Amino acid sequence: MxxxxxxxxxxxxxxxxxxxxxxxxxxxGALAGAPGAAKALDFDVETFLQxxxxxxxxxxxxxxxxxxxxxYSKAYGKTVSVDATGPIDGVVYGYGxxxxxxxxxxxxxxxxxxxxxxxxxxxxxxxxxxEFEREAALxxxxxxxxxxxxxxxxxxxxxxxYLPVACQHCEDSPCTNVCPTGATWQEPDGIVVIDYDWCIGxxxxxxxxxxxxxxxxxxxxxxxxxxxxPDMHLLGNRPRSRGxxxxxxxxxxRVRKGRYPACHEACPVGARKFGNMLDPESEIRYLMKxxxxxxxxxxxxxxxxxxxxxx
Amino acid sequence: MEPLKLFGSFVSGSVREVxxxxxxxxxxxxxxxxxIVAGLVAxxxxxxxxxxxxxxxDQVSWGFYIGNLTFLVGVAAAAVVLVIPAYIYNWxxxxxxxxxxxLLSVAAIVMCILFVTVDVGRPLIxxxxxxxxxxPNFPFSMLIWDILVLNSYFLIxxxxxxxxxxxxxxxxxxxxxxxxxxxxxSIPMAxxxxxxxxxxxxxxxxxxxxxxxxxxxxFLSSAFCSGPALLLLIFQxxxxxxxxxxxxxxxxxxxxxxxxxxxxxxxxLGVEVFTEFYGGTAHSIHARFQWFGIHGRxxxxxxxxxxxxxxxxxxxxxxxxxxxxxxxxxxxGCVLAVGGVFIEKGMGLLLPGMTPDALGEVYAYNPSLNxxxxxxxxxxxxxxxxxxxxxxxxxxTVGKLRYSAS
Numbered sequence: 248m249x250x251x252x253x254x255x256x257x258x259x260x261x262x263x264x265x266x267x268x269x270x271x272x273x274x275x276g277a278l279a280g281a282p283g284a285a286k287a288l289d290f291d292v293e294t295f296l297q298x299x300x301x302x303x304x305x306x307x308x309x310x311x312x313x314x315x316x317x318x319y320s321k322a323y324g325k326t327v328s329v330d331a332t333g334p335i336d337g338v339v340y341g342y343g344x345x346x347x348x349x350x351x352x353x354x355x356x357x358x359x360x361x362x363x364x365x366x367x368x369x370x371x372x373x374x375x376x377x378e379f380e381r382e383a384a385l386x387x388x389x390x391x392x393x394x395x396x397x398x399x400x401x402x403x404x405x406x407x408x409y410l411p412v413a414c415q416h417c418e419d420s421p422c423t424n425v426c427p428t429g430a431t432w433q434e435p436d437g438i439v440v441i442d443y444d445w446c447i448g449x450x451x452x453x454x455x456x457x458x459x460x461x462x463x464x465x466x467x468x469x470x471x472x473x474x475x476x477p478d479m480h481l482l483g484n485r486p487r488s489r490g491x492x493x494x495x496x497x498x499x500x501r502v503r504k505g506r507y508p509a510c511h512e513a514c515p516v517g518a519r520k521f522g523n524m525l526d527p528e529s530e531i532r533y534l535m536k537x538x539x540x541x542x543x544x545x546x547x548x549x550x551x552x553x554x555x556x557x558x
Numbered sequence: 559m560e561p562l563k564l565f566g567s568f569v570s571g572s573v574r575e576v577x578x579x580x581x582x583x584x585x586x587x588x589x590x591x592x593x594i595v596a597g598l599v600a601x602x603x604x605x606x607x608x609x610x611x612x613x614x615x616d617q618v619s620w621g622f623y624i625g626n627l628t629f630l631v632g633v634a635a636a637a638v639v640l641v642i643p644a645y646i647y648n649w650x651x652x653x654x655x656x657x658x659x660x661l662l663s664v665a666a667i668v669m670c671i672l673f674v675t676v677d678v679g680r681p682l683i684x685x686x687x688x689x690x691x692x693x694p695n696f697p698f699s700m701l702i703w704d705i706l707v708l709n710s711y712f713l714i715x716x717x718x719x720x721x722x723x724x725x726x727x728x729x730x731x732x733x734x735x736x737x738x739x740x741x742x743x744s745i746p747m748a749x750x751x752x753x754x755x756x757x758x759x760x761x762x763x764x765x766x767x768x769x770x771x772x773x774x775x776x777f778l779s780s781a782f783c784s785g786p787a788l789l790l791l792i793f794q795x796x797x798x799x800x801x802x803x804x805x806x807x808x809x810x811x812x813x814x815x816x817x818x819x820x821x822x823x824x825x826x827l828g829v830e831v832f833t834e835f836y837g838g839t840a841h842s843i844h845a846r847f848q849w850f851g852i853h854g855r856x857x858x859x860x861x862x863x864x865x866x867x868x869x870x871x872x873x874x875x876x877x878x879x880x881x882x883x884x885x886x887x888x889x890x891g892c893v894l895a896v897g898g899v900f901i902e903k904g905m906g907l908l909l910p911g912m913t914p915d916a917l918g919e920v921y922a923y924n925p926s927l928n929x930x931x932x933x934x935x936x937x938x939x940x941x942x943x944x945x946x947x948x949x950x951x952x953x954x955t956v957g958k959l960r961y962s963a964s
Contacts, residue, residue, distance in 0.1 A: 390918035448679020457764030459916035466610035490679025
């Protein structure tokens with residue numbers, strides 16, 4: 248384990264230089280007239296006049312999905328497919344995370360970056376792993392004691408424990424309540440999504456979110472064309488533009504097709520669990536029944552669908 | 559046809575009035591234009607590179623712009639503080655001043671709307687907020703409520719001043735039965751813009767520092783300090799540069815109102831401080847950050863104590879009759895009150911609310927130069943707007959600008 252995590256650390260450190268080189272290459276390509284990544288995010292008239300996703304007819308969604316697939320394919324020089332697969336009947340997703348297993352390796356963080364086309368520079372992470380002193384937890388988990396910037400040669404560090412946090416997909420989500428334009432909402436399968444073309448970037452949702460799960464594109468997001476994940480969902484991992492808010496979507500592009508979220512797959516210790524909360528036979532329901540479970544900031548009554556297990 | 563023709567000459571007369579003036583007037587306009595150009599250049603930079611040109615980040619996602627907005631919503635209340643004594647208690651000397659106060663409200667609201675606009679990541683699609691073409695999240699989002707009340711308050715005040723000035727321009731007496739209900743309506747609307755702006759923050763249950771009922775009363779009390787204090791200073795400038803007569807008595811009366819407002823403001827602050835520190839729960843970490851700093855980040859604490867000092871000294875200037883009845887001391891009080899409330903309602907409200915952030919991280923925010931320049935530009939626009947409107951209003955009030963049939 249330690250060898251692998253050391254390699255990972257090295258890889259992370261080397262990443263910024265490599266990304267810089269790649270960014271420069273893509274930038275120069277764009278200058279020379281070749282399709283550059285930046286071109287994909289141009290704010291065109293069609294996007295400007297587009298409706299709120301929830302007001303679109305099926306035909307309009309189909310037309311949009313086709314338009315975006317074409318545009319991204321051209322921009323990134325590979326076949327990109329954007330889809331808008333809807334929720335599955337009888338499914339509400341729930342996420343579980345066993346904090347007694349988590350070793351703080353951040354593989355989930357980087358799997359998420361790759362899967363969801365998160366901007367490399369400026370850097371955006373949808374998952375934040377907080378490191379705590381075990382002793383501090385005697386007072387209960389006080390988030391002010393958490394350190395998201397830990398940097399060890401080996402994890403888990405001695406006498407520490409880890410708490411990864413991303414969007415909690417609250418049943419009663421403060422972010423969707425405050426959004427002035429109705430650009431973010433909860434889908435019937437419980438996933439809180441954002442219409443990236445409708446969001447005006449006022450960041451009221453970020454003020455309202457109790458979990459720091461929402462992230463704003465302060466600058467032009469940048470994903471090197473060769474690292475783009477071409478399997479995209481309209482409300483999930485498609486490229487975002489500058490000035491909009493984004494967040495974890497439970498990997499909507501995967502889970503609606505029966506796959507696990509990328510972070511779940513990447514976890515080397517099986518700390519992450521995912522499933523259908525409406526299915527009494529599902530693993531997540533079994534764990535909720537047999538483990539000691541808590542949610543973050545339960546006093547706020549947001550009713551997260553992200554559960555932490557321990558013991 | 560006749561009223562239209564009259565209104566046409568009212569507009570053209572107003573334009574002639576704002577184009578002519580003394581050397582000092584042109585110098586002032588030139589200064590404002592420089593401020594506006596600086597702001598435009600900075601905003602151009604922000605438009606090209608994004609809000610990354612600000613120092614706001616995910617941890618502190620609202621900063622200087624929204625701080626200015628909350629302060630200016632307060633300034634916009636200036637009018638109502640004068641409307642109440644002038645019209646409800648029929649106190650003569652203040653009456654003529656209401657017009658100027660309402661012009662300040664109009665300028666302040668325009669600045670509020672500009673500050674929201676520059677804060678938004680994609681201002682081009684701000685029409686998504688509008689009914690019919692957009693999908694406003696009404697009645698759930700307090701931001702929609704805020705936009706509603708701010709715009710209504712703007713329209714009401716704009717209508718009142720235009721009507722009163724137009725009537726004066728044509729030499730007719732205003733129709734009290736027609737305009738008084740509108741003036742009265744502006745009173746609850748002024749209360750509403752504060753309350754709703756406060757609720758925008760109070761409604762966020764995850765930010766313990768804002769999630770308190772005292773926020774709305776504090777918004778009102780501080781607004782009743784900063785607005786009239788700013789007006790007092792403006793009145794004295796206007797009576798120096800214009801021929802408009804403003805008796806000292808009226809100024810002292812406003813000074814007295816300021817004493818009550820500041821007393822309430824300090825009292826509410828005390829109540830808040832008690833609640834935060836006596837219990838000392840985990841939620842009071844924001845107040846600890848505000849007053850003392852945490853993790854060695856005490857930048858904001860300096861401002862907090864400075865604001866307290868300003869407001870306390872201002873209170874002394876207002877509350878002791880021998881002080882407030884001397885213009886130099888009254889003026890010092892006004893400058894202190896405006897400065898104190900600017901800190902308290904701007905950075906002093908925003909930063910402790912968002913620091914530490916939702917996951918406990920302390921990001922010590924200070925506005926970037928670019929943010930400050932954009933703000934300077936907006937202040938320039940507001941001041942220019944007010945200057946031009948006040949110039950016309952004064953010319954009409956003193957009878958210099960009047961309709962003549964020839």
